[in-house]
Amino acid sequence: MAEALRLFADRGYAATSVAEIEAASGLSPGAGGLYRHFRSKExxxxxxxxxxxxSTKSQLDVIREQATQFADLPLVERLKMTCHAGLAKMREEQDLVRVxxxxLDQFPELVAEMREGIVNPLYEAIAEWLSTQPELADNDEDWPAIASILGGSVVNYWLANESMHEPPSRIAEERFVLAWARLAMGLC
Known part of the structure; x- marks a missing residue:
């Protein structure tokens, strides 16, 4: 699956043949090995x-469990860690995002699965995390909307960097992360 996703990301779904997936996966190209595991390329x-x-569900469970380990750090440090985690998740999902x-406009049902299984849970986790931070607990904020803005800026930074081969305005990642955390600190 990983090799197929990589090929789909690099070449496009339609331009990737089953034989190419088989070859990249260590199977004999054209011998039908893929069909022993899957009915189709789709x-x-x-x-x-x-x-x-x-994987995303498991990662979110682990992050929720580990959140208390960092509760003693200043909020700005926890925010920076959150931003770094978001950028790392984007890098991890690079092939999937490219596909x-x-x-994926050819497969609206798969887009819906991604939206409900990856995208929305990530934004919901950001909103939940923000709402449980002691420094922010007294704020009566629209945490889902704030999570959308903060998460969206991480996605945008990564997408711009990925598609233009350099970060927006050449802002290095550490600089972006610090600015992101400082803006989020304005919620206090």
């Missing part, structure tokens, strides 16, 4: 997306 893509959904932008 099923491979769907399985890859579902694997990323499962999404290139080809």
């Amino acid at each position: 099923e491979v893509l769907a399985a890859a997306i579902r694997e990323h959904i499962t 999404l932008f290139r080809d």
